[in-house]
Amino acid sequence: MLDLPHAKATETSEAVFDLRKEAEAAGITETLRELDQELIGLKPVKSRVRQIASLLLIERIRQRAGLVAAPPTMHMSFTGNPGTGKTTVALRMAKILHGLGFVRRGQVISVTRDDLVGQYIGHTAPKTKEILKKAMGGVLFIDEAYYLHRPDNERDYGQEAIEILLQVMENQREDLVVILAGYGERMTNFFASNPGFRSRIAHHIEFPDYSEAELLFIADLMLQERGYRFSAAAREAFEKYIALRRMQSFFSNARSIRNAVDRIRLRQADRLVSDLDRMLEISDLETIDSADVLASRVFSGGADARSSNP
Amino acid sequence: MKLTQGCFSYLPDLTDDQITKQVQYCLANGWAVNIEFTDDPHPRNTYWEMWGLPMFDLADAAGVMMELAECRRVYGDRYIRISGFDSSHGWESVRISFLVNRPAKEAEFELVRQEVAGRAIRYTTVRKPAEHASV
Numbered sequence: 001m002l003d004l005p006h007a008k009a010t011e012t013s014e015a016v017f018d019l020r021k022e023a024e025a026a027g028i029t030e031t032l033r034e035l036d037q038e039l040i041g042l043k044p045v046k047s048r049v050r051q052i053a054s055l056l057l058i059e060r061i062r063q064r065a066g067l068v069a070a071p072p073t074m075h076m077s078f079t080g081n082p083g084t085g086k087t088t089v090a091l092r093m094a095k096i097l098h099g100l101g102f103v104r105r106g107q108v109i110s111v112t113r114d115d116l117v118g119q120y121i122g123h124t125a126p127k128t129k130e131i132l133k134k135a136m137g138g139v140l141f142i143d144e145a146y147y148l149h150r151p152d153n154e155r156d157y158g159q160e161a162i163e164i165l166l167q168v169m170e171n172q173r174e175d176l177v178v179i180l181a182g183y184g185e186r187m188t189n190f191f192a193s194n195p196g197f198r199s200r201i202a203h204h205i206e207f208p209d210y211s212e213a214e215l216l217f218i219a220d221l222m223l224q225e226r227g228y229r230f231s232a233a234a235r236e237a238f239e240k241y242i243a244l245r246r247m248q249s250f251f252s253n254a255r256s257i258r259n260a261v262d263r264i265r266l267r268q269a270d271r272l273v274s275d276l277d278r279m280l281e282i283s284d285l286e287t288i289d290s291a292d293v294l295a296s297r298v299f300s301g302g303a304d305a306r307s308s309n310p
Numbered sequence: 311m312k313l314t315q316g317c318f319s320y321l322p323d324l325t326d327d328q329i330t331k332q333v334q335y336c337l338a339n340g341w342a343v344n345i346e347f348t349d350d351p352h353p354r355n356t357y358w359e360m361w362g363l364p365m366f367d368l369a370d371a372a373g374v375m376m377e378l379a380e381c382r383r384v385y386g387d388r389y390i391r392i393s394g395f396d397s398s399h400g401w402e403s404v405r406i407s408f409l410v411n412r413p414a415k416e417a418e419f420e421l422v423r424q425e426v427a428g429r430a431i432r433y434t435t436v437r438k439p440a441e442h443a444s445v
Contacts (some may be wrong), residue, residue, distance in 0.1 A: 105369040126362075135375070137370025168376075175372035 014255040017061050026060070027099035028053045035092050039085055040221070042120065048205050049093065051072040073202040074102060077145075078181040080207025083253030086181040089207075093179065094139040098166055104178055107138035113147040124157040128164045136175050145180035146190035166196050210253050210283075213290040215242045218254050220263045223288065228268075233290035245298050260296070267292040311418050313351055316391060316407040316423045329392065329410055334372035336394035338402065342366035342403055343374050345381050351417050352437055362387075364395065378410060389412045415440070 023029045032050060039046070055072060063069035074097065078086040091108055098106025111131055118124035132140065142148070148165075150156040152225050180201065182190070191198040210218065216239055223229055230238060241260065245251055268288055272280065312322055324332070336343050343365045346358035355409040365374055374392070381390055387415040390411035393404050426432055 104372075107369045129376075133365065133368055133373030136368065136372035136376070172372065172376070175370065 015065065016201060016282050017065070017104050019057075019061075022061060026057060026101070028096055031092065031099060032094050035089075039044060039088065039092075041219050042085060042207065045085075045089060045205055045207055047091070048203065049096065052097050052203065053100065056097070056102050060100060071102070071174055073173055073200070074177045075173075075201045076177070076179045076203040076205060077187065077201050078205050079184045079187045079209060081183060081209055081253060083257075084207035084209060085254060086207055087141070090141045090179050090181065091137065094177075097139065097177060099229060103138050104175075105137035107135070108141055109135040109138065110125055110141045112143050113158065116142070116148065116165075119155045119157075121157075124160040125164060126259070128161045132164070132168050136172070139177045139179060139180065141179045144182050144192030146182050146186040149190055149193055151189075151193060162197070166200060167239065169200050190310060210227065212239070212242050212246065215246075215253070215257055219257050219261055220241075222258060224263070226265065228265065228286050228288055234288045234293050237290040237293040241293055241296060241298055248298065260298075263296065264288055264292050267295050311416055313409070313412065315351065315353065315417055316393075316409055317318050323412070324408065324410065329378070330371045330375055330415065331376045332406070333394075334393065336373060337368055337374075338399070339396070339405075340396070341394035341396045342364075343368070344393045344395060345377055345390065345410075346393065346394070347381060347385045347411075349388045349413075350437075351389045352419070353435060358389075358391065361390075366397075370435060382411055386411065389413065389417075394435070403443045 020029075032053060033151075035046060035049060052074070059069050059072065078090065080086055087110070090110075094103070094106050094108045110130060115131055116124070116128045119125045131219045148158040148162050150158055165178065168176060180187070180197070184206070216235075219238060219242075220230070220235075238260075242257075245256060245260070250256075262282070271289070271292060272284065281307075312319075316388040318324060325388055326421050333343055345361040347361055348355065349401050360391045365377070368374065369379060378390070378392070388411070391407055391409050393407035396405045397405065419435050422436045424434065
C-alpha cells in the first residue's frame, strides 16, 4: 500500500502495462502452472481459479492505472465428493491470493466445527473470534461447513458461530477470505437453510469426480513421488482395480487411490521379505508387481468380504 | 490536559492506520499484543484491566484492530492502551506500550506538597476530582 502513490505517478504516464511481466511478478504464472501440472483433471476448477487470478491481476493493474477498482468479494465454497482435492486447491488458492496481494499474509487456517463452536453458553463467540483473528490477513478454510448448522437442534451453538462468521465476512472483506468446503448434497442443504451464506459467497466451485484414466494417472504420480513404478502387468491390474473399486462402497476418489497405493507398498514389501534367499536388485525394490495389486480384497468383493478373505 | 504515557504520547494521537502498523511491527517481532483499559490512568497504576487474552499467534494486525474496535465500543469512555510483551529470554518484559483511546474528558492530576518531619517536603501526584461528577 505504501508504494502506491509512487507507482501511480510513474505508471500512468506510460499507460502501458506488460501483462506477462505483471503476471510473473505476482507469481501467478508459476502457481497456475503448478496447479495444472500437479493436479490431475478438475477442469472446471482450474478454469475458475484461472478466471479469479486473471480478475485479480487486472484489478491490480487497473488500480495502478488510476481506474476505478472495487475489491471483489473472494469468499468461496468448494463442493464435491470426498477426495476430489478441495483442501489441496484451497491451499493453492491462498498462495494465488497472496501473490496477487489480495490477502496480506497468505496463511491458511483450516478448521472444522469443533474449532468454531463452543461447548456451553458463551463459549462460542470467543472461540470463533479467536479463529477469525488468527485467520485475518489470510484464508479461513472451513471443512465440512454444513456441520455448523444442526437443523434438528435449534438451540445449537453452531448458529452463533455462523452469525459471527457472516458479520466478519461482510465487514472485513479485505482482511479475510473464507472458503467453505463440503460434500455437494449437504452443502446445498446448508446454503438452503442459511441464505445469508449463499449470497455472501461469490464463487461456488463444483469439484467433479475423477475419471478412471485420471485416477490411474494419479496413482502413477503417487508411486513416482514415493519412488516406485508399476510393471506393465501391475498397471493393467490396477486399471481393473480402479474400475472395481469405483463401484464399491466408501469410494473417495484420490484418497482411496492413495490408500490403495500405500497398501500395495505393504504387500510389495511383504512379498520381497517372504523370500529371504535371493539377491535383490534395485529394480526389484521399485517395481510393483501385478501380484501386489491382485492380492487386494477389492478383487474379491470389497470390504464386505473382509472376514472371508483377509 | 493531554495525558502522556507510554510511547508516542507527545505526538498527536495515532490514527488507526498508524496503530495497525505499530501492531503489525509487534506481531512481526513475535511479541504478544495486549489490549488494556482503565478508568484510573494514574502513573503509578500499572495494573490496567485486560481486554481478552494476549494475542500472540496472529499473523495480521487486523485481528487486533477488530478487538480494539470492540473494546472502544464498550469502553470508549476510558483509557485504552496497546502493549507488546516480548517473552524471549533476556527480555521477558513489555517492549512497547502506547495509548490508543482517551475519554472525551481527560483525567487531570496535580502535585500535592506535604511537609513531614524535619521540614522535609514530600510530593505526591493526586488525581483532581472531576469537575462534573459524571465519571
